[in-house]
Amino acid sequence: MAKCVCVIAEFRQGVFRRVSYEVASAGKRLADALGTNLCAIAVGAGVAEKAAELGRYAVDKVYAADDPALANYVAQTYVPVIADIVAQVDPAALILPASVDGKDLGARLAARLRAGLAQDCTEIACINGEIKAKRPIFAGKCFAWCEWAQGALPVISCRPNVMDCLAPLEDSKAEVDKVQVSVPEPRAVVKAMDLDTTGKVELTEADIIVSGGRGMKGPENYGMLEELAKVLGAAVGASRAAVDAGWRPHSDQVGQTGKVVNPTLYMAVGISGAIQHLAGMGSSKFIVAVNKDSEAPIFTKADYGIVEDLFNFVPVFTEEIRKLKSSCS
Amino acid sequence: DLKWIINPYDEFALEAALRLKEKHGGNVAIVSWGPQRVVESIRTALAMGADTGVLIDDPALDGSDSLGVAMALAAAVKEINPDIVVCGSRAVDYDEAQRGPMVAELLGWPHLALAVALDSDGTNVTIDRPIEGGKVVIQAPLPALVTFGGSHAVWNPRYASLPGIMKAKKKPLAVKKLSDLGIDASQVGPGSARVLMTSLQMPPQRAAGKIIDGGLDTAGKAVELVRSLHEEAKVI
Numbered sequence A: 001m002a003k004c005v006c007v008i009a010e011f012r013q014g015v016f017r018r019v020s021y022e023v024a025s026a027g028k029r030l031a032d033a034l035g036t037n038l039c040a041i042a043v044g045a046g047v048a049e050k051a052a053e054l055g056r057y058a059v060d061k062v063y064a065a066d067d068p069a070l071a072n073y074v075a076q077t078y079v080p081v082i083a084d085i086v087a088q089v090d091p092a093a094l095i096l097p098a099s100v101d102g103k104d105l106g107a108r109l110a111a112r113l114r115a116g117l118a119q120d121c122t123e124i125a126c127i128n129g130e131i132k133a134k135r136p137i138f139a140g141k142c143f144a145w146c147e148w149a150q151g152a153l154p155v156i157s158c159r160p161n162v163m164d165c166l167a168p169l170e171d172s173k174a175e176v177d178k179v180q181v182s183v184p185e186p187r188a189v190v191k192a193m194d195l196d197t198t199g200k201v202e203l204t205e206a207d208i209i210v211s212g213g214r215g216m217k218g219p220e221n222y223g224m225l226e227e228l229a230k231v232l233g234a235a236v237g238a239s240r241a242a243v244d245a246g247w248r249p250h251s252d253q254v255g256q257t258g259k260v261v262n263p264t265l266y267m268a269v270g271i272s273g274a275i276q277h278l279a280g281m282g283s284s285k286f287i288v289a290v291n292k293d294s295e296a297p298i299f300t301k302a303d304y305g306i307v308e309d310l311f312n313f314v315p316v317f318t319e320e321i322r323k324l325k326s327s328c329s
Numbered sequence B: 001d002l003k004w005i006i007n008p009y010d011e012f013a014l015e016a017a018l019r020l021k022e023k024h025g026g027n028v029a030i031v032s033w034g035p036q037r038v039v040e041s042i043r044t045a046l047a048m049g050a051d052t053g054v055l056i057d058d059p060a061l062d063g064s065d066s067l068g069v070a071m072a073l074a075a076a077v078k079e080i081n082p083d084i085v086v087c088g089s090r091a092v093d094y095d096e097a098q099r100g101p102m103v104a105e106l107l108g109w110p111h112l113a114l115a116v117a118l119d120s121d122g123t124n125v126t127i128d129r130p131i132e133g134g135k136v137v138i139q140a141p142l143p144a145l146v147t148f149g150g151s152h153a154v155w156n157p158r159y160a161s162l163p164g165i166m167k168a169k170k171k172p173l174a175v176k177k178l179s180d181l182g183i184d185a186s187q188v189g190p191g192s193a194r195v196l197m198t199s200l201q202m203p204p205q206r207a208a209g210k211i212i213d214g215g216l217d218t219a220g221k222a223v224e225l226v227r228s229l230h231e232e233a234k235v236i
């Protein structure tokens, strides 16, 4: 049989992160196109026990590197462990999440494997057996198609929230191969991990985002957006102007020097729509803009535009959403 | 009429390096691969407070993949033999987001990625690294490489002062070829690139947006927007 397609599943705090399923789904489509199997590499403490679950996303076999020393992601320890497995598996392509850890891992791993890496891909294609991957460049103003030289291993990281996820196959279990690992002495160590436990939705994984810009006028007014976000089940984002002003933390910034997000619905409230902001949210499925200036550039990108003072509009809109939600439930 | 700028993430890295120099002493060296016009960017960095510059300018590097570029950068770093290398998490042109960790791997050094805060006691370096839903604090012994995330609000990179600009003109700036760095040109360039960009595609044009107006008042617009999102877009 032809070389398999191999994906790296991201395991954190005892669970596979959703992006792992997106990556497995993308891997499955490529494996089908190449007429081959799908295998996975899973690294973490206690991962072997959970690895069979990946079968629900069409993974045939999982190589599980399970060791307490691999509990937290550290590039220097993960890379040699994964590189050894890749050398053994010899896949036709290696696909991983373009999550925070995945992008970092992919870069160091590609250097170790002397492989070619395409980061943050939004599409993988296979034409006459040749693998291609598409990735945004110049802040999403353009896409580049990447191809690999003869004999080079394609390493492809996939932007979260973009690749279609397969419907999970019930009762399908992957074969698990618990590999012997020798974890190198860590030189870099995780000193602390501080994860939000309030159930706040992470921007890069959110389905709906409500973002506020300079038009919000001050930090005290974001309560209004948080309220709306709560009713919508959304995450709250911000423009650089709002972050620079100290109204919102940097982790909320959307744009060229912030996060790149891909929600189904993005609401820009009091945001003008500068090119650097569009770089972070321009590929959202639907964009709504609320701005009192009908000339604001954001309106040229918005599917629905509302020319209103946000302070009047947002509370009324929140109330209407609340009505809709209660009539639906 | 293009204005070339230093990659913002590299400005954040430079700012952090200058703060380390203020705290611990030492020198800050700038290494860059690019055409002659990059001299201007290096002078800007020198004006901000860096001490020396190296420009790798060799046509043999054109068309390299990221690993090829990383090989050249790693060779230049080796010559300088620093305690710490700082670089951007990504360059906001091609957004490759790979050369930093690649340089660290080629050097066999630990690396810490996406710093939004950094501290060093001269033996170890510690950073805050934002991850989905939180952050980690991660530490490595020196020498190490750190890539920078964050934003202008986080790093607030300094501007070059007028005296800084004057002084920068006299600071040493060396231009090197691959052979000066002991790199065989056949190892880099398009011929040895593992991955290549083969074509470009424009993103689909977004259909012209619709302004919800129709003479409606605020409440009417809110009702209409909810209806559109629920019935047309089917997103709520």
Ligand SMILES: Cc1cc2nc3c(=O)[nH]c(=O)nc-3n(C[C@H](O)[C@H](O)[C@H](O)COP(=O)(O)OP(=O)(O)OC[C@H]3O[C@@H](n4cnc5c(N)ncnc54)[C@H](O)[C@@H]3O)c2cc1C
Pocket: A212, A213, A214, A215, A216, A238, A239, A240, A241, A242, A253, A254, A255, A256, A257, A258, A259, A269, A270, A271, A272, A273, A274, A275, A276, A277, A280, A290, A291, A292, A293, A296, A308, A309, A310, A311, B008
């Ligand atoms: C290197 C670089 C990187 C950058 N990176 C980013 C980035 O990552 N993210 C980012 O967002 N920006 C980034 N920027 C900044 C960007 O160019 C803009 O300055 C920024 O996006 C503006 O934010 P804003 O839209 O909130 O503010 P403004 O442009 O000031 O817009 C505010 C809007 O609010 C509207 N408004 C005001 N009051 C009301 C009201 N009461 N009701 C309704 N509407 C109202 C106004 O009409 C206006 O359109 C970057 C810039 C550079 C140079």
Ligand SMILES: Nc1ncnc2c1ncn2[C@@H]1O[C@H](COP(=O)(O)O)[C@@H](O)[C@H]1O
Pocket: B007, B009, B010, B031, B032, B033, B034, B066, B069, B073, B086, B087, B088, B089, B090, B091, B092, B094, B095, B096, B097, B098, B099, B100
């Ligand atoms: N030509 C270059 N010269 C110097 N440093 C570079 C060069 N290209 C990339 N880098 C460094 O690597 C980082 C990541 O770049 P990239 O992998 O191209 O997105 C940048 O922020 C720089 O710090």
